[in-house]
Amino acid sequence: MAFFDFAKRYVGGFILEEGLNYLAKNPEQNLEKLINLARRFARTDWHKAQLEQVANYLLNDTPQREFAIRLLKNTHPNVRSKMFVDFFINATFLGVPKQMEMSEKLGIHIPWFILIDPTTSCNLRCVGCWAGEYQQHFSLGKELMDRIITEAKELGIYFITVSGGEPFLSKDFLEVAEKHEDVIFHTYTNGTLIDEKMAKKIVELGNIAPAISIEGFEKETDERRGKGVYAKVMRAMDLLRENGAIFGFSITVTSKNIDVVTTDEFIDFLIDKGVAFGWAFMYVPIGRDPDLSLMITPEQRAKLRETIHHWRANKPVFVADFWNDGPYTGGCIAGGRNYFHINGKGDVEPCAFVHFAVDNIRNKSLVEVLKSPLFTEYQKRIPFNENLLRPCPIVDNPWALREIVTKVGAKSTDGGSEALLTPELAESLDRYANAWGAVADKIWEENYVKKAEEKVK
Secondary structure, three states, X not given: OHXXXXXXXXXXXXXXXXXXXXXXXXXXXXXXXXXXXHHOOXXXXXXXXXXXXXXXXXXXXXXXXXXXXXXXXXXXXXXXXXXXXXXXXXXXXXXXXXXXXXXXXXXXXXXXXXXXXXXXXXXXXXXXXXXXXXXXXXXXXXXHHHHHHHHHHHOOOOEEEEOOOOHHHOHHHHHHHHHOOOOEEEEEEOOOOOOHHHHHHHHHHOOEEEEEEOOOOHHHHHHHHOOOHHHHHHHHHHHHHHHOOXXXXXXXXXXXXXXXXXXXXXXXXXXHHOOOEEEEEEOOOOOOOOOHHHOOOHHHHHHHHHHHHHXXXXXXXXXXXXXXXXXXXXXXXXXXXXXXXXXXXXXXXXXXXXXXEOEEOOOOOHHHHHOOHHHXXXXXXXXXXXXXXXXXXXXXXXXXXXXXXXXXXXXXXXXXXXXXXOXXXXXXXXXXHHHHHHHHHHHHHXXXXXXXXXXXX
C-alpha cells in the first residue's frame, strides 16, 4: 500500500505537470511528446499495449485525434488536470495493477468500476425507466457512500459511475465527490437540475463527468420525459460547455426514436453542443410499465450497431453501445466481472438492468459482496454465448438469468422484476433472443469469424 501511494503521488504529479504543460500550449504539435513521455512510465505489457492503441489513434489523422484536441482546448484547466490524474493515473495506470494484485490476494475478481445510486428519488417520471419501480424515498447517505468508495480505493477501483434516481437531488453525492477528489464520478443525469450554479460546482470539483439523458430532439425527448425537459437539457449542455466541463449524453434507443438517434444530424448536433462521449442503451422491458413494443427489432439493433461503428470511424466523439459492444468487452461486463450495481436501498445487483440481489452493502463489506453466490454464478456463465454479439442474460440469453436467479435464490429488489420470470414475459424474451440470434449469428460469422480465419491464413 505504501508503494502504491508513493507511486501515485510521484507518477501522477510528474506526468500531470509535464504532460499538461505540453498540451496546454499547442496540443496539435505536442500530443506526440506526451505519448513518448507516457511510454517511459508504462509499467506492464497491458499498459504498453493500451498505450500503443491510443498512440495509433492520436498520432494519425483520425477523428480520435480531432476529438482529443477539441477536448484539450475546450476543457477548464481544473477539469483537465483532475480528469487526467483520476482516469489515466489512478483508475488505469495504477488502479488496474492494484486490482490484479488484490484479486490474486483475495481470490475474487475485482471489477474496474462500480455503479452507485445515491438516491432512488427523481424529479421526472420517464416512460419505461429502468429505475422506475424502485420506491422513491431510499438513499445511501453520505457515510455509507464514503465507506463504499474508501473500500473501493483499497481494491484499486477509482472509477465510480453514478445513477439513480436523479443523482443531483442528493447533496451527499456532491460532498462525497469533493472528499474523494482522486476518484472519477461518471454521472448519469436527466440534466434538469444543472443550472449555472451547479455547472460551476461541477467544474470546481473537476472529477464529475455528467452523461445527460436525451431521447432525440425535442419531440422524442419531451414525449418520454415530459414537456419542457428538452429545453432544460439544452440549457444544461450550454452551461457545461461554456464553463469548460467534460460531459456526454445517454440515449435509450426504442422502436419510436431509432430513426432519429441513428442519424448524422443528431450526433453532429450533439457534438456542436459540446459532448465528449455518449452511451447508447437499447430499451429493455424492466422498470416502470415494461412495454415490449418499445424494444427495437433485431434489424434495428443491427442498424444501431452499424451507426455506432460509422460514428467511431468518422466523428470526433467517443460513443459506446452497451449491448452491441460485446466483442470488445469479451461479453457481458456485469456480475462483478467489470462492474456491478448498488441501488439506493443498498441492494447489490449484478447490473443496473438486473434487479435481483442476495446481499445488501449496508451490512457487508465490498469484499464480502464480491464473493456473492449470485456473482459467482454470473461469472461462471459469462460470456453466456459464444457469439459475443449476444452477451446479455436479459434479452439475448434470458434462460440464463432465470436459471441463475432460481439457483441462488436471489430476490427482486424493485417489486417488479419478477415479471422477467413469468411465462408470458419469459416466452416473449425467448422469442426475441432467438430472432436476434439469427441476425447476430450472420453478422458474427461475416465480421468476426471469417476475418479471424483470414488473419490466421
